[in-house]
Amino acid sequence: MQEESGASAIGALFEGLWWVIQNIGLAFYNLGYAVTHPQLWLDWSDKQAIMRFVYYGGSKEFFFVIFTTFLVLTVLGIVFRRFMWGMVIGLEGFANTVGRFFAWAGLLMVFQQIVIVFMQRVFARPDMSFGFGIPLTMDVSWWSEELKLYNALVVCLCVTYTFVQGGHVRVDLVYSGLSHRGKRVVDMVGSLLFMMPMAALIWLYGWFFMWRHLIVPNPSASDPLDRLLMKSRALRWNVETIGFSPNGFNGYFLFKILLILLAAMIFLHAIAFFYRSYLEFVEGEDSIGKHLDKDTLGEGEEAYEGTH
Template sequence: MEEDGATQGFWLFEGVWFVIRNIALAFWHVGYAITHPGLWLDWSNSEAIMRVVYYGGSVEFFFVAFTTFLVIAIAGFYNNRFLWGVVRGLEGFANTLGRVVAWFGLIMVLQQVIIVFMQRIFARSSISLGLGIPIEFDISWWSEELKLYNAMIVALCLSYTFVQKGHVRVDLVYSAVSFRTKRVIDMAGSMLFMLPLAVLIWMYSWFFLWRHLIVPNPSASEPLERLLMKARALRWNVETIGFSPNGFTAYFLFKVLLVAMTGLIFLHAWAFFFRSYLEWKEGPESEDKYLDKDVLDAPDTGGHQHAEI
Protein backbone atom coordinates (compact mmCIF):
# COMPACT_ATOMS: atom_id res chain seq x y z
CA MET A 1 0.00 0.00 0.00
CA GLU A 2 2.83 2.41 0.89
CA GLU A 3 4.57 1.64 -2.41
CA ASP A 4 1.34 2.31 -4.33
CA GLY A 5 0.90 5.60 -2.51
CA ALA A 6 4.48 6.61 -3.24
CA THR A 7 4.04 5.72 -6.91
CA GLN A 8 0.84 7.75 -7.17
CA GLY A 9 2.51 10.69 -5.48
CA PHE A 10 5.43 10.47 -7.88
CA TRP A 11 3.18 10.47 -10.94
CA LEU A 12 1.16 13.38 -9.51
CA PHE A 13 4.35 15.37 -8.96
CA GLU A 14 5.54 14.53 -12.47
CA GLY A 15 2.23 15.69 -13.95
CA VAL A 16 2.24 18.98 -12.03
CA TRP A 17 5.87 19.61 -12.95
CA PHE A 18 5.13 18.83 -16.62
CA VAL A 19 2.38 21.47 -16.70
CA ILE A 20 4.42 24.11 -14.86
CA ARG A 21 7.49 23.51 -17.02
CA ASN A 22 5.54 23.78 -20.27
CA ILE A 23 3.75 26.94 -19.14
CA ALA A 24 7.12 28.53 -18.39
CA LEU A 25 8.56 27.33 -21.71
CA ALA A 26 5.57 28.77 -23.61
CA PHE A 27 6.97 32.30 -23.21
CA TRP A 28 10.33 31.17 -24.58
CA HIS A 29 8.71 29.35 -27.51
CA VAL A 30 6.71 32.44 -28.50
CA GLY A 31 9.75 34.68 -28.22
CA TYR A 32 11.92 32.28 -30.22
CA ALA A 33 9.29 31.94 -32.98
CA ILE A 34 8.97 35.74 -33.27
CA THR A 35 12.72 36.36 -33.34
CA HIS A 36 13.43 33.50 -35.79
CA PRO A 37 10.62 33.78 -38.38
CA GLY A 38 12.70 32.20 -41.14
CA LEU A 39 12.62 28.85 -39.37
CA TRP A 40 8.89 28.50 -40.03
CA LEU A 41 7.84 31.21 -42.51
CA ASP A 42 10.37 30.51 -45.27
CA TRP A 43 8.35 27.89 -47.16
CA SER A 44 10.98 27.68 -49.88
CA ASN A 45 12.80 25.58 -47.27
CA SER A 46 11.15 22.18 -46.78
CA GLU A 47 12.33 22.04 -43.15
CA ALA A 48 10.33 25.20 -42.39
CA ILE A 49 7.21 23.50 -43.74
CA MET A 50 7.82 20.46 -41.56
CA ARG A 51 8.28 22.69 -38.50
CA VAL A 52 4.87 24.25 -39.17
CA VAL A 53 3.37 20.77 -39.55
CA TYR A 54 4.92 19.56 -36.29
CA TYR A 55 4.32 22.58 -34.09
CA GLY A 56 0.76 23.12 -35.35
CA GLY A 57 -0.30 19.91 -33.60
CA SER A 58 2.30 19.81 -30.84
CA VAL A 59 2.26 19.94 -27.05
CA GLU A 60 4.28 23.15 -27.29
CA PHE A 61 1.57 24.87 -29.34
CA PHE A 62 -1.13 23.67 -26.94
CA PHE A 63 0.67 25.20 -23.97
CA VAL A 64 1.27 28.45 -25.85
CA ALA A 65 -2.51 28.70 -26.35
CA PHE A 66 -3.18 27.58 -22.76
CA THR A 67 -0.72 30.10 -21.34
CA THR A 68 -2.23 32.87 -23.46
CA PHE A 69 -5.63 31.98 -21.99
CA LEU A 70 -4.20 32.07 -18.46
CA VAL A 71 -2.54 35.45 -19.00
CA ILE A 72 -5.74 36.97 -20.40
CA ALA A 73 -7.80 35.41 -17.60
CA ILE A 74 -5.52 36.65 -14.81
CA ALA A 75 -5.35 40.16 -16.28
CA GLY A 76 -9.11 40.12 -16.83
CA PHE A 77 -9.94 38.95 -13.32
CA TYR A 78 -7.95 41.93 -12.06
CA ASN A 79 -9.38 44.38 -14.60
CA ASN A 80 -12.88 43.56 -15.79
CA ARG A 81 -12.84 46.36 -18.37
CA PHE A 82 -9.93 44.66 -20.10
CA LEU A 83 -11.79 41.34 -20.10
CA TRP A 84 -14.90 42.96 -21.56
CA GLY A 85 -12.66 44.34 -24.29
CA VAL A 86 -11.40 40.83 -25.05
CA VAL A 87 -14.97 39.51 -25.17
CA ARG A 88 -16.07 42.31 -27.49
CA GLY A 89 -13.05 41.75 -29.73
CA LEU A 90 -13.60 37.99 -30.06
CA GLU A 91 -17.35 38.33 -30.54
CA GLY A 92 -16.84 41.18 -32.99
CA PHE A 93 -14.48 39.03 -35.04
CA ALA A 94 -17.01 36.18 -35.11
CA ASN A 95 -19.85 38.55 -36.06
CA THR A 96 -17.88 40.27 -38.83
CA LEU A 97 -16.70 37.00 -40.34
CA GLY A 98 -20.16 35.46 -40.16
CA ARG A 99 -21.88 38.46 -41.73
CA VAL A 100 -19.43 38.47 -44.64
CA VAL A 101 -19.48 34.72 -45.26
CA ALA A 102 -23.28 34.62 -45.08
CA TRP A 103 -23.34 36.33 -48.48
CA PHE A 104 -22.00 33.13 -50.01
CA GLY A 105 -25.51 31.78 -49.57
CA LEU A 106 -26.71 34.33 -52.14
CA ILE A 107 -23.76 33.55 -54.42
CA MET A 108 -24.61 29.86 -54.17
CA VAL A 109 -28.20 30.49 -55.25
CA LEU A 110 -27.19 32.75 -58.15
CA GLN A 111 -24.58 30.29 -59.37
CA GLN A 112 -27.11 27.46 -59.28
CA VAL A 113 -29.52 29.54 -61.37
CA ILE A 114 -26.76 30.27 -63.90
CA ILE A 115 -25.87 26.58 -64.08
CA VAL A 116 -29.49 25.64 -64.81
CA PHE A 117 -29.80 28.30 -67.53
CA MET A 118 -26.47 27.42 -69.18
CA GLN A 119 -27.16 23.70 -69.13
CA ARG A 120 -30.88 23.49 -69.89
CA ILE A 121 -31.57 26.56 -71.99
CA PHE A 122 -28.28 27.40 -73.75
CA ALA A 123 -27.12 23.74 -73.86
CA ARG A 124 -23.55 24.64 -72.90
CA SER A 125 -21.17 22.08 -71.40
CA SER A 126 -18.91 24.65 -69.73
CA ILE A 127 -18.98 28.10 -68.13
CA SER A 128 -16.34 30.74 -68.81
CA LEU A 129 -15.79 33.47 -66.22
CA GLY A 130 -13.61 36.55 -66.57
CA LEU A 131 -12.12 38.93 -69.18
CA GLY A 132 -9.02 38.52 -71.30
CA ILE A 133 -7.90 35.09 -70.14
CA PRO A 134 -11.11 33.71 -68.64
CA ILE A 135 -11.48 30.86 -66.18
CA GLU A 136 -13.34 28.05 -67.89
CA PHE A 137 -14.55 24.83 -66.29
CA ASP A 138 -17.04 22.14 -67.09
CA ILE A 139 -20.61 22.54 -65.81
CA SER A 140 -20.04 19.67 -63.38
CA TRP A 141 -17.07 21.56 -61.87
CA TRP A 142 -19.22 24.59 -61.09
CA SER A 143 -22.02 22.35 -59.82
CA GLU A 144 -19.75 20.53 -57.37
CA GLU A 145 -18.18 23.82 -56.28
CA LEU A 146 -21.52 24.71 -54.68
CA LYS A 147 -20.56 22.30 -51.89
CA LEU A 148 -17.65 24.60 -51.03
CA TYR A 149 -19.96 27.58 -50.52
CA ASN A 150 -22.18 25.49 -48.27
CA ALA A 151 -19.15 24.27 -46.30
CA MET A 152 -17.89 27.85 -45.90
CA ILE A 153 -21.23 28.97 -44.47
CA VAL A 154 -21.33 26.05 -42.02
CA ALA A 155 -17.68 26.24 -40.93
CA LEU A 156 -17.13 30.01 -40.80
CA CYS A 157 -20.56 31.04 -39.49
CA LEU A 158 -20.52 28.56 -36.61
CA SER A 159 -19.18 30.96 -33.99
CA TYR A 160 -21.30 33.79 -35.43
CA THR A 161 -24.42 31.69 -34.87
CA PHE A 162 -23.28 30.96 -31.32
CA VAL A 163 -22.80 34.67 -30.59
CA GLN A 164 -26.26 35.35 -31.99
CA LYS A 165 -27.66 32.55 -29.77
CA GLY A 166 -28.96 30.71 -32.79
CA HIS A 167 -27.94 27.21 -31.78
CA VAL A 168 -30.49 24.81 -30.35
CA ARG A 169 -30.08 24.29 -26.60
CA VAL A 170 -31.33 21.01 -25.13
CA ASP A 171 -32.58 22.27 -21.79
CA LEU A 172 -33.14 19.89 -18.89
CA VAL A 173 -32.31 22.02 -15.85
CA TYR A 174 -30.92 25.27 -17.28
CA SER A 175 -34.16 27.29 -17.34
CA ALA A 176 -35.09 26.32 -13.78
CA VAL A 177 -31.91 27.55 -12.05
CA SER A 178 -30.87 31.05 -10.98
CA PHE A 179 -29.02 33.52 -13.18
CA ARG A 180 -25.63 32.98 -11.57
CA THR A 181 -26.05 29.20 -11.63
CA LYS A 182 -26.68 29.44 -15.36
CA ARG A 183 -23.40 31.33 -15.77
CA VAL A 184 -21.57 28.65 -13.79
CA ILE A 185 -23.07 25.99 -16.08
CA ASP A 186 -21.93 28.01 -19.09
CA MET A 187 -18.38 28.34 -17.74
CA ALA A 188 -18.23 24.61 -17.01
CA GLY A 189 -19.59 23.82 -20.47
CA SER A 190 -16.96 25.91 -22.23
CA MET A 191 -14.14 24.34 -20.20
CA LEU A 192 -15.34 20.73 -20.12
CA PHE A 193 -16.92 20.41 -23.55
CA MET A 194 -16.09 23.18 -26.04
CA LEU A 195 -12.34 23.44 -25.44
CA PRO A 196 -11.55 19.70 -25.17
CA LEU A 197 -13.66 19.01 -28.26
CA ALA A 198 -11.87 21.77 -30.17
CA VAL A 199 -8.45 20.39 -29.19
CA LEU A 200 -9.44 16.86 -30.22
CA ILE A 201 -10.83 17.94 -33.60
CA TRP A 202 -7.80 20.16 -34.20
CA MET A 203 -5.40 17.26 -33.69
CA TYR A 204 -7.23 15.14 -36.25
CA SER A 205 -7.98 17.90 -38.76
CA TRP A 206 -4.48 19.44 -38.70
CA PHE A 207 -2.67 16.30 -39.79
CA PHE A 208 -5.62 15.27 -41.98
CA LEU A 209 -5.07 18.54 -43.90
CA TRP A 210 -1.32 18.12 -44.33
CA ARG A 211 -1.63 14.52 -45.47
CA HIS A 212 -3.54 15.91 -48.48
CA LEU A 213 -0.98 18.62 -49.20
CA ILE A 214 2.48 17.08 -48.97
CA VAL A 215 4.37 13.81 -49.21
CA PRO A 216 5.83 11.96 -47.38
CA ASN A 217 2.70 11.99 -45.24
CA PRO A 218 3.30 13.39 -41.73
CA SER A 219 2.01 11.63 -38.62
CA ALA A 220 0.92 13.05 -35.28
CA SER A 221 3.10 10.51 -33.46
CA GLU A 222 6.34 11.48 -35.20
CA PRO A 223 8.87 13.68 -33.33
CA LEU A 224 10.29 16.82 -34.90
CA GLU A 225 13.62 15.17 -35.70
CA ARG A 226 11.95 12.48 -37.81
CA LEU A 227 9.84 15.04 -39.68
CA LEU A 228 12.96 17.10 -40.43
CA MET A 229 14.54 13.97 -41.88
CA LYS A 230 11.46 13.49 -44.06
CA ALA A 231 11.85 17.09 -45.23
CA ARG A 232 14.67 16.00 -47.54
CA ALA A 233 12.13 14.15 -49.69
CA LEU A 234 9.25 16.62 -49.21
CA ARG A 235 7.23 17.73 -52.20
CA TRP A 236 3.82 19.31 -52.65
CA ASN A 237 1.06 16.87 -53.53
CA VAL A 238 -2.10 19.00 -53.28
CA GLU A 239 -5.31 17.00 -53.56
CA THR A 240 -6.93 17.81 -56.92
CA ILE A 241 -8.98 14.67 -57.59
CA GLY A 242 -12.73 15.21 -57.99
CA PHE A 243 -15.62 12.80 -57.64
CA SER A 244 -16.26 12.96 -61.37
CA PRO A 245 -13.88 13.27 -64.35
CA ASN A 246 -14.58 16.98 -64.85
CA GLY A 247 -15.67 17.72 -61.28
CA PHE A 248 -14.42 20.13 -58.65
CA THR A 249 -10.65 19.79 -58.16
CA ALA A 250 -9.93 21.70 -54.94
CA TYR A 251 -11.25 19.41 -52.24
CA PHE A 252 -8.26 20.25 -50.04
CA LEU A 253 -10.10 23.51 -49.29
CA PHE A 254 -12.63 21.51 -47.27
CA LYS A 255 -9.77 20.36 -45.01
CA VAL A 256 -8.65 23.97 -44.63
CA LEU A 257 -12.18 24.92 -43.60
CA LEU A 258 -12.23 22.14 -41.02
CA VAL A 259 -9.08 23.56 -39.39
CA ALA A 260 -10.49 27.10 -39.55
CA MET A 261 -13.78 25.99 -38.01
CA THR A 262 -11.95 24.30 -35.13
CA GLY A 263 -9.88 27.43 -34.48
CA LEU A 264 -13.05 29.52 -34.35
CA ILE A 265 -14.63 27.10 -31.87
CA PHE A 266 -11.51 27.34 -29.71
CA LEU A 267 -11.51 31.15 -29.72
CA HIS A 268 -15.20 31.43 -29.00
CA ALA A 269 -14.94 29.00 -26.12
CA TRP A 270 -12.65 31.61 -24.57
CA ALA A 271 -15.12 34.40 -25.30
CA PHE A 272 -18.02 32.36 -23.91
CA PHE A 273 -16.13 31.54 -20.72
CA PHE A 274 -15.05 35.16 -20.17
CA ARG A 275 -18.56 36.53 -20.86
CA SER A 276 -20.12 33.96 -18.54
CA TYR A 277 -17.65 34.87 -15.79
CA LEU A 278 -18.27 38.60 -16.15
CA GLU A 279 -22.05 38.17 -16.16
CA TRP A 280 -21.77 35.88 -13.12
CA LYS A 281 -19.72 38.50 -11.30
CA GLU A 282 -21.75 41.58 -12.28
CA GLY A 283 -25.19 40.02 -11.93
CA PRO A 284 -28.38 39.91 -14.03
CA GLU A 285 -28.04 43.56 -15.11
CA SER A 286 -24.99 42.60 -17.18
CA GLU A 287 -26.79 39.93 -19.23
CA ASP A 288 -25.98 40.34 -22.95
CA LYS A 289 -23.86 43.38 -22.14
CA TYR A 290 -22.14 44.75 -25.27
CA LEU A 291 -23.69 41.91 -27.29
CA ASP A 292 -23.95 42.94 -30.93
CA LYS A 293 -27.02 40.94 -31.83
CA ASP A 294 -28.59 41.16 -35.28
CA VAL A 295 -32.17 42.40 -35.28
CA LEU A 296 -34.57 42.35 -38.21
CA ASP A 297 -36.44 45.66 -38.25
CA ALA A 298 -40.11 44.95 -38.85
CA PRO A 299 -42.40 47.72 -40.14
CA ASP A 300 -44.43 49.47 -37.48
CA THR A 301 -48.00 48.25 -38.10
CA GLY A 302 -49.32 49.05 -34.71
CA GLY A 303 -47.99 46.93 -31.91
CA HIS A 304 -45.61 44.67 -33.81
CA GLN A 305 -42.18 44.44 -32.21
CA HIS A 306 -38.79 43.78 -33.73
CA ALA A 307 -38.20 40.16 -34.58
CA GLU A 308 -34.78 38.78 -33.69
CA ILE A 309 -32.96 36.66 -36.26
Protein backbone atom coordinates in the same frame (compact mmCIF):
# COMPACT_ATOMS: atom_id res chain seq x y z
CA MET B 1 -1.28 -3.35 -1.41
CA GLN B 2 -3.96 -0.69 -1.26
CA GLU B 3 -1.55 1.73 0.39
CA GLU B 4 1.05 1.07 -2.32
CA SER B 5 -1.47 1.58 -5.13
CA GLY B 6 -2.72 4.78 -3.46
CA ALA B 7 0.82 6.09 -3.10
CA SER B 8 1.60 5.26 -6.74
CA ALA B 9 -1.56 7.04 -7.86
CA ILE B 10 -0.64 10.14 -5.85
CA GLY B 11 2.89 9.98 -7.26
CA ALA B 12 1.58 9.76 -10.82
CA LEU B 13 -0.74 12.70 -10.13
CA PHE B 14 2.14 14.85 -8.88
CA GLU B 15 4.29 13.82 -11.84
CA GLY B 16 1.53 14.85 -14.23
CA LEU B 17 1.06 18.15 -12.41
CA TRP B 18 4.79 18.82 -12.50
CA TRP B 19 4.83 18.03 -16.24
CA VAL B 20 2.09 20.61 -16.82
CA ILE B 21 3.91 23.23 -14.73
CA GLN B 22 7.15 22.59 -16.62
CA ASN B 23 5.47 22.99 -19.99
CA ILE B 24 3.74 26.19 -18.87
CA GLY B 25 7.14 27.57 -17.89
CA LEU B 26 8.70 26.46 -21.18
CA ALA B 27 5.85 28.11 -23.10
CA PHE B 28 7.30 31.57 -22.40
CA TYR B 29 10.68 30.48 -23.78
CA ASN B 30 9.15 28.73 -26.81
CA LEU B 31 7.00 31.75 -27.67
CA GLY B 32 9.93 34.13 -27.31
CA TYR B 33 12.18 31.91 -29.41
CA ALA B 34 9.55 31.56 -32.16
CA VAL B 35 8.98 35.32 -32.29
CA THR B 36 12.69 36.16 -32.39
CA HIS B 37 13.54 33.44 -34.95
CA PRO B 38 10.69 33.61 -37.51
CA GLN B 39 12.95 32.44 -40.34
CA LEU B 40 13.09 28.97 -38.80
CA TRP B 41 9.38 28.34 -39.44
CA LEU B 42 8.11 31.11 -41.76
CA ASP B 43 10.78 31.06 -44.49
CA TRP B 44 9.02 28.53 -46.73
CA SER B 45 11.77 28.71 -49.35
CA ASP B 46 13.55 26.46 -46.82
CA LYS B 47 12.02 22.96 -46.78
CA GLN B 48 13.04 22.44 -43.16
CA ALA B 49 11.11 25.56 -42.18
CA ILE B 50 7.97 24.05 -43.73
CA MET B 51 8.43 20.86 -41.74
CA ARG B 52 9.02 22.82 -38.53
CA PHE B 53 5.78 24.70 -39.18
CA VAL B 54 3.96 21.39 -39.74
CA TYR B 55 5.42 19.84 -36.58
CA TYR B 56 4.85 22.72 -34.18
CA GLY B 57 1.34 23.42 -35.48
CA GLY B 58 0.16 20.15 -33.92
CA SER B 59 2.65 19.87 -31.05
CA LYS B 60 2.34 20.05 -27.28
CA GLU B 61 4.65 23.07 -27.38
CA PHE B 62 2.12 25.01 -29.45
CA PHE B 63 -0.74 23.82 -27.22
CA PHE B 64 0.96 25.06 -24.07
CA VAL B 65 1.81 28.40 -25.70
CA ILE B 66 -1.91 28.88 -26.40
CA PHE B 67 -2.91 27.53 -22.97
CA THR B 68 -0.41 29.73 -21.12
CA THR B 69 -1.48 32.80 -23.11
CA PHE B 70 -5.07 32.05 -22.12
CA LEU B 71 -4.07 31.77 -18.44
CA VAL B 72 -2.15 35.06 -18.52
CA LEU B 73 -4.99 36.92 -20.28
CA THR B 74 -7.50 35.46 -17.84
CA VAL B 75 -5.53 36.64 -14.82
CA LEU B 76 -5.17 40.11 -16.35
CA GLY B 77 -8.89 40.13 -17.12
CA ILE B 78 -9.83 39.21 -13.57
CA VAL B 79 -7.65 42.02 -12.23
CA PHE B 80 -8.69 44.54 -14.90
CA ARG B 81 -12.33 43.84 -15.72
CA ARG B 82 -12.46 46.47 -18.45
CA PHE B 83 -9.65 44.62 -20.23
CA MET B 84 -11.68 41.39 -20.15
CA TRP B 85 -14.72 43.19 -21.58
CA GLY B 86 -12.44 44.50 -24.32
CA MET B 87 -11.39 40.94 -25.18
CA VAL B 88 -15.04 39.86 -25.26
CA ILE B 89 -15.96 42.73 -27.58
CA GLY B 90 -12.97 42.01 -29.83
CA LEU B 91 -13.54 38.25 -30.11
CA GLU B 92 -17.30 38.58 -30.60
CA GLY B 93 -16.71 41.34 -33.12
CA PHE B 94 -14.31 39.06 -35.01
CA ALA B 95 -16.90 36.27 -35.06
CA ASN B 96 -19.61 38.67 -36.26
CA THR B 97 -17.43 40.22 -38.97
CA VAL B 98 -16.28 36.90 -40.41
CA GLY B 99 -19.76 35.39 -40.18
CA ARG B 100 -21.57 38.34 -41.76
CA PHE B 101 -19.12 38.33 -44.67
CA PHE B 102 -19.18 34.61 -45.43
CA ALA B 103 -22.95 34.35 -44.91
CA TRP B 104 -23.20 35.87 -48.39
CA ALA B 105 -21.87 32.54 -49.68
CA GLY B 106 -25.39 31.22 -49.12
CA LEU B 107 -26.82 33.75 -51.56
CA LEU B 108 -24.03 33.05 -54.03
CA MET B 109 -24.78 29.33 -53.77
CA VAL B 110 -28.46 29.92 -54.65
CA PHE B 111 -27.55 32.20 -57.57
CA GLN B 112 -25.06 29.71 -58.97
CA GLN B 113 -27.54 26.83 -58.69
CA ILE B 114 -30.11 28.82 -60.67
CA VAL B 115 -27.53 29.53 -63.39
CA ILE B 116 -26.60 25.84 -63.51
CA VAL B 117 -30.25 24.84 -64.01
CA PHE B 118 -30.66 27.35 -66.84
CA MET B 119 -27.42 26.30 -68.53
CA GLN B 120 -28.35 22.61 -68.39
CA ARG B 121 -32.10 22.71 -69.09
CA VAL B 122 -32.56 25.82 -71.23
CA PHE B 123 -29.28 26.34 -73.10
CA ALA B 124 -28.09 22.69 -72.98
CA ARG B 125 -24.49 23.78 -72.44
CA PRO B 126 -21.90 21.29 -71.09
CA ASP B 127 -19.71 24.03 -69.56
CA MET B 128 -19.90 27.42 -67.86
CA SER B 129 -17.60 30.45 -67.68
CA PHE B 130 -17.35 32.97 -64.85
CA GLY B 131 -14.99 35.90 -64.43
CA PHE B 132 -13.73 39.07 -66.06
CA GLY B 133 -10.82 39.30 -68.49
CA ILE B 134 -9.65 35.70 -68.15
CA PRO B 135 -12.80 33.72 -67.30
CA LEU B 136 -12.82 30.43 -65.41
CA THR B 137 -14.32 27.85 -67.75
CA MET B 138 -15.30 24.50 -66.27
CA ASP B 139 -17.70 21.65 -66.90
CA VAL B 140 -21.20 22.10 -65.44
CA SER B 141 -20.56 19.15 -63.12
CA TRP B 142 -17.55 21.05 -61.70
CA TRP B 143 -19.72 24.03 -60.82
CA SER B 144 -22.39 21.72 -59.38
CA GLU B 145 -19.94 20.01 -57.03
CA GLU B 146 -18.33 23.35 -56.16
CA LEU B 147 -21.59 24.32 -54.45
CA LYS B 148 -20.40 22.16 -51.54
CA LEU B 149 -17.64 24.70 -50.93
CA TYR B 150 -20.16 27.51 -50.36
CA ASN B 151 -22.02 25.31 -47.89
CA ALA B 152 -18.74 24.51 -46.10
CA LEU B 153 -17.88 28.23 -45.92
CA VAL B 154 -21.20 28.96 -44.22
CA VAL B 155 -20.90 26.04 -41.80
CA CYS B 156 -17.25 26.54 -40.81
CA LEU B 157 -16.92 30.33 -40.81
CA CYS B 158 -20.40 31.34 -39.63
CA VAL B 159 -20.62 28.91 -36.70
CA THR B 160 -19.39 31.36 -34.05
CA TYR B 161 -21.37 34.21 -35.60
CA THR B 162 -24.50 32.10 -35.18
CA PHE B 163 -23.49 31.39 -31.58
CA VAL B 164 -23.13 35.11 -30.82
CA GLN B 165 -26.54 35.76 -32.37
CA GLY B 166 -28.14 32.94 -30.35
CA GLY B 167 -29.16 31.09 -33.50
CA HIS B 168 -28.09 27.54 -32.60
CA VAL B 169 -30.78 24.98 -31.79
CA ARG B 170 -30.72 24.13 -28.08
CA VAL B 171 -32.34 21.28 -26.11
CA ASP B 172 -32.92 22.59 -22.60
CA LEU B 173 -33.81 20.15 -19.84
CA VAL B 174 -32.28 21.82 -16.78
CA TYR B 175 -30.68 25.14 -17.81
CA SER B 176 -33.81 27.33 -17.90
CA GLY B 177 -34.70 26.46 -14.32
CA LEU B 178 -31.36 27.59 -12.89
CA SER B 179 -30.65 30.93 -11.29
CA HIS B 180 -28.65 33.60 -13.08
CA ARG B 181 -25.41 32.60 -11.40
CA GLY B 182 -26.16 28.91 -11.91
CA LYS B 183 -26.55 29.47 -15.65
CA ARG B 184 -23.27 31.34 -15.82
CA VAL B 185 -21.49 28.51 -13.99
CA VAL B 186 -22.89 26.00 -16.50
CA ASP B 187 -21.74 28.25 -19.36
CA MET B 188 -18.22 28.57 -17.95
CA VAL B 189 -17.89 24.84 -17.31
CA GLY B 190 -19.28 24.07 -20.77
CA SER B 191 -16.81 26.35 -22.52
CA LEU B 192 -13.84 24.90 -20.61
CA LEU B 193 -14.78 21.21 -20.64
CA PHE B 194 -16.59 20.89 -23.95
CA MET B 195 -15.93 23.71 -26.43
CA MET B 196 -12.17 24.07 -25.89
CA PRO B 197 -11.28 20.34 -25.77
CA MET B 198 -13.47 19.63 -28.81
CA ALA B 199 -11.81 22.44 -30.78
CA ALA B 200 -8.34 21.23 -29.70
CA LEU B 201 -9.10 17.66 -30.83
CA ILE B 202 -10.45 18.82 -34.20
CA TRP B 203 -7.33 20.94 -34.67
CA LEU B 204 -4.96 18.12 -33.67
CA TYR B 205 -6.44 15.56 -36.06
CA GLY B 206 -7.31 18.06 -38.79
CA TRP B 207 -3.86 19.67 -38.84
CA PHE B 208 -1.95 16.61 -40.05
CA PHE B 209 -4.93 15.50 -42.15
CA MET B 210 -4.67 18.82 -44.01
CA TRP B 211 -0.91 18.66 -44.55
CA ARG B 212 -1.09 15.08 -45.84
CA HIS B 213 -3.09 16.52 -48.76
CA LEU B 214 -0.68 19.39 -49.40
CA ILE B 215 2.85 17.97 -49.28
CA VAL B 216 4.83 14.75 -49.68
CA PRO B 217 6.34 12.84 -47.93
CA ASN B 218 3.22 12.67 -45.77
CA PRO B 219 3.81 14.00 -42.24
CA SER B 220 2.47 11.98 -39.32
CA ALA B 221 1.33 13.11 -35.89
CA SER B 222 3.61 10.45 -34.38
CA ASP B 223 6.74 11.71 -36.19
CA PRO B 224 9.24 13.54 -33.96
CA LEU B 225 10.80 16.75 -35.22
CA ASP B 226 14.06 15.06 -36.20
CA ARG B 227 12.24 12.58 -38.44
CA LEU B 228 10.23 15.33 -40.13
CA LEU B 229 13.42 17.30 -40.76
CA MET B 230 14.89 14.21 -42.43
CA LYS B 231 11.74 13.90 -44.57
CA SER B 232 12.15 17.54 -45.63
CA ARG B 233 15.02 16.52 -47.93
CA ALA B 234 12.46 14.96 -50.27
CA LEU B 235 9.68 17.48 -49.60
CA ARG B 236 7.64 18.87 -52.46
CA TRP B 237 4.21 20.42 -52.78
CA ASN B 238 1.54 17.93 -53.84
CA VAL B 239 -1.77 19.77 -53.44
CA GLU B 240 -4.76 17.44 -53.75
CA THR B 241 -6.57 18.00 -57.05
CA ILE B 242 -8.53 14.75 -57.35
CA GLY B 243 -12.31 15.02 -57.71
CA PHE B 244 -15.05 12.46 -57.19
CA SER B 245 -15.89 12.52 -60.90
CA PRO B 246 -13.70 13.04 -64.00
CA ASN B 247 -14.91 16.61 -64.64
CA GLY B 248 -16.00 17.36 -61.07
CA PHE B 249 -14.74 19.83 -58.48
CA ASN B 250 -11.06 19.24 -57.74
CA GLY B 251 -10.36 21.68 -54.90
CA TYR B 252 -11.18 19.40 -51.99
CA PHE B 253 -8.01 20.43 -50.16
CA LEU B 254 -9.92 23.63 -49.34
CA PHE B 255 -12.25 21.60 -47.11
CA LYS B 256 -9.25 20.43 -45.05
CA ILE B 257 -8.17 24.05 -44.58
CA LEU B 258 -11.71 25.01 -43.57
CA LEU B 259 -11.68 22.24 -40.94
CA ILE B 260 -8.67 23.90 -39.30
CA LEU B 261 -10.32 27.33 -39.49
CA LEU B 262 -13.46 25.86 -37.89
CA ALA B 263 -11.42 24.56 -34.93
CA ALA B 264 -9.68 27.92 -34.51
CA MET B 265 -12.97 29.83 -34.64
CA ILE B 266 -14.58 27.57 -32.05
CA PHE B 267 -11.58 27.76 -29.71
CA LEU B 268 -11.43 31.55 -29.88
CA HIS B 269 -15.13 31.87 -29.24
CA ALA B 270 -14.93 29.42 -26.33
CA ILE B 271 -12.59 31.95 -24.73
CA ALA B 272 -15.01 34.79 -25.45
CA PHE B 273 -17.95 32.79 -24.08
CA PHE B 274 -16.04 31.89 -20.92
CA TYR B 275 -15.07 35.51 -20.34
CA ARG B 276 -18.61 36.80 -20.96
CA SER B 277 -20.07 34.16 -18.64
CA TYR B 278 -17.58 35.07 -15.93
CA LEU B 279 -18.27 38.79 -16.23
CA GLU B 280 -22.04 38.25 -16.18
CA PHE B 281 -21.56 36.00 -13.13
CA VAL B 282 -19.60 38.70 -11.30
CA GLU B 283 -21.63 41.74 -12.37
CA GLY B 284 -25.09 40.22 -12.01
CA GLU B 285 -28.21 40.14 -14.17
CA ASP B 286 -27.84 43.75 -15.31
CA SER B 287 -24.80 42.72 -17.39
CA ILE B 288 -26.70 40.16 -19.51
CA GLY B 289 -26.17 41.07 -23.16
CA LYS B 290 -23.79 43.89 -22.29
CA HIS B 291 -21.83 45.08 -25.35
CA LEU B 292 -23.52 42.30 -27.39
CA ASP B 293 -23.75 43.19 -31.09
CA LYS B 294 -26.83 41.30 -32.25
CA ASP B 295 -28.46 41.64 -35.65
CA THR B 296 -31.89 43.25 -35.85
CA LEU B 297 -34.58 43.24 -38.52
CA GLY B 298 -35.44 46.85 -37.81
CA GLU B 299 -38.01 48.76 -35.78
CA GLY B 300 -41.34 46.98 -35.51
CA GLU B 301 -39.92 43.54 -36.42
CA GLU B 302 -38.88 42.53 -32.89
CA ALA B 303 -41.38 39.65 -32.76
CA TYR B 304 -39.71 37.97 -35.74
CA GLU B 305 -36.12 38.27 -34.54
CA GLY B 306 -34.45 34.97 -33.76
CA THR B 307 -36.84 33.07 -36.04
CA HIS B 308 -35.01 33.66 -39.34
